[in-house]
Amino acid sequence: MFMHSFWTVQDNQIVHTWSLNNYAKLVASPVYVQVLLRSMWIAARVTLFALLLGYPLAYFLSFHAGPRKELLYQLVIVPLWVSYLVRGYAWKTILGGDGVLNGLLQFLHITQHPVEFLLYSPFAVVLTLTHIYTPFTFLPIYASLEHIPRNLVEASQDLGASPRATFWRVILPLSVPGLLAGATFAFVLTLGDFLAPILVGGPGGTMISNIVQTLFGAAYQWPLGSAIAVCILVLVLGLLFATERVERKWTFS
Numbered sequence: 001m002f003m004h005s006f007w008t009v010q011d012n013q014i015v016h017t018w019s020l021n022n023y024a025k026l027v028a029s030p031v032y033v034q035v036l037l038r039s040m041w042i043a044a045r046v047t048l049f050a051l052l053l054g055y056p057l058a059y060f061l062s063f064h065a066g067p068r069k070e071l072l073y074q075l076v077i078v079p080l081w082v083s084y085l086v087r088g089y090a091w092k093t094i095l096g097g098d099g100v101l102n103g104l105l106q107f108l109h110i111t112q113h114p115v116e117f118l119l120y121s122p123f124a125v126v127l128t129l130t131h132i133y134t135p136f137t138f139l140p141i142y143a144s145l146e147h148i149p150r151n152l153v154e155a156s157q158d159l160g161a162s163p164r165a166t167f168w169r170v171i172l173p174l175s176v177p178g179l180l181a182g183a184t185f186a187f188v189l190t191l192g193d194f195l196a197p198i199l200v201g202g203p204g205g206t207m208i209s210n211i212v213q214t215l216f217g218a219a220y221q222w223p224l225g226s227a228i229a230v231c232i233l234v235l236v237l238g239l240l241f242a243t244e245r246v247e248r249k250w251t252f253s
Contacts, residue, residue, distance in 0.1 A: 001233075004226035014222060022227035032211065032228065039207040042126055043190040047137075049130040050186040054138035055179065059171075062145035073142075080135050088199040091128040095119040095200065120202025128196045133189050137182035144178020145171070180243045188236050208232065 006018045026032050057076060065072050079087065094100045097114035105111045117123055148171060156166040194209035201207070208228065215225030 047186040050137040058142035124200035125205040140181035
């Protein structure tokens with residue numbers, strides 16, 4: 001892939017001549033930059049929402065679920081048993097003009113006509129991917145919370161700390177490695193996703209992975225697609241390196 005990114009296409013043939021033209025096209029073309037920034041913005045929102053859903057759920061299961069912990073844990077990971085396509089088409093059905101959500105809004109007289117922005121928009125992509133990748137965020141957070149020694153929590157309470165202070169000063173800092181792992185899962189998986197934008201995104205929800213898919217498909221621009229893929233890979237590796245440094249600082253041993 002790295003070598004392909006320096007080659008060119010002439011007369012529908014890949015020419016093995018080294019050139020930086022593909023990278024120059026990426027920098028010069030506002031389309032590729034715009035789609036990449038949109039993809040990163042969507043990935044950031046999905047990561048945020050997945051953390052906001054996954055962390056409280058993992059915290060409740062780890063510290064307050066009691067004998068119901070195993071059952072609730074299984075319910076949380078049930079979406080992982082369902083095919084990605086099934087979940088994607090389910091959201092397409094829910095958000096469609098004749099879907100469940102629009103039907104409910106009209107039944108409650110909140111709207112008179114189907115709401116158009118619910119489907120084929122960045123909103124639909126964010127909602128769908130949040131549902132799909134929240135379990136991937138939940139799992140490392142839950143594992144991190146489960147590995148926190150309970151005697152530290154009890155010691156904090158014995159020393160007079162309130163439950164809120166115990167959470168902010170003991171539990172949250174010790175769960176940072178799981179938090180970072182979950183955030184990394186959500187961001188990287190979202191950035192590389194190309195199926196959800198096809199199903200529910202529409203033109204306004206196109207992501208950089210869809211551009212790569214097109215370039216490797218009908219457009220037959222493998223070198224340009226490889227250049228984009230290399231840029232994404234460098235971005236992901238940089239993110240992993242940064243999170244690894246932070247995680248090493250916060251890891252409890």
